[in-house]
Amino acid sequence: MPGADLPLLIDAARMAGRIATSFSGARAQRWDKPDGAGPVTEADLAVDRALHRTLTLARPDYGWLSEESEDDTERLSREHVFIIDPIDGTRSFTEGANTWAHALAVAERGEITAAVIYLPLRDLLYSARRGGGAYLNGVRVHASPVAAMEDATILAAKPALAASLWRAGACPAFKRAYRPSLAYRLGLVAQGRFDAMLTLRPSWEWDIAAGALIVAEAGGRCSDRHGRDLVFNNADPRLDGVVAGGCPIHDAVIDALDPVATR
Structure with missing residues (x-):
């Protein structure tokens, strides 16, 4: 269902941006994960909760894999799985930079079929569905032809x-x-x-x-x-x-x- 999943991911990514930017970046409450796994903030967790609620309500038969959720191996039995990073670049977020992103994807039997990367503070939304091309803010993009x-x-x-x-x-x-x-x-x-x-x-x-x-x-x-x-x-x-x-x-x-x- 990549065609139907992509609009869902786009809407969810924009919602994630509104939630994350409602926090104060460097002043957001922060913890360090065990074993040197990096920082996590209250914004990461709030975005993760909202995305889980929104996406699994829309697709209750899809599995769930997210950096900020406890892993449930039940996802391995699902044909479709959401793969989510609520905030990629948490250190940048805590520093007040604008290069952090929300990353949302759907995998079908191991292959990604719909995907969004959204940087709310730079107003950049990358999107793709399988077989449909890649876009930045609705404009088709192409990888570099450089060879050397x-x-x-x-x-x-x-x-x-x-x-x-x-x-x-x-x-x-x-x-x-x-x-x-x-x-x-x-x-x-x-x-x-x-x-x-x-x-x-x-x-x-x-x-x-x-x-x-x-x-x-x-x-x-x-x-x-x-x-x-x-x-x-x-x-x-x-x-x-x-x-x-x-x-x-x-x-x-x-x-x-x-x-x-x-x-």
Whole structure:
């Protein structure tokens, strides 16, 4: 039901934006999650509750996977699953920055069929449904055609530049940029603002699911760090790194990475 799910996700994302922006960013109550898993705020939890209530009421037969909800393995038996990050970039949110995002997706038997990334403070709404193209604020977007690493600007954290991670024993000479939200990085790649993005650490499905479809529908490719297709709604909802970009530069990055390097 990707055609019907996308308007639902868009409406829910805009609702999430209204809720999140009603909190005061840096002054929102904050806690640190156990085991160094990062911060969470009262805004994250309020958005998560509202999205769960709204989306599961509209689709009671869909499963639920969210960063801020206790995982229920019953989702593994569902044909359709919502995969949600209530606020991707919580640190940015607490700092009062405008680069945090809401990321909402629907997976059908492991494949993303509808997706939204919404940055309320930048008025950016990326959206896609399977087979329907990718859009930013209603305008069609396309991934970059750049093919050569030396011509590319790639969104990556500094640890991904370590020489030991690359076949040649040195990081290729691409230009590096960074944004704190993984979902936003994927939206920027789909938009063609940047040629590619990569993260070589294990990545949570809720950070990646929406952007993976948006990049693919923009004519790009999103895979794990070995170039394998992504499958969602796994028992362990972590992916083995992520590489996304226009198809030529995606393949160039995969070819340049050392497949046996440790992170």
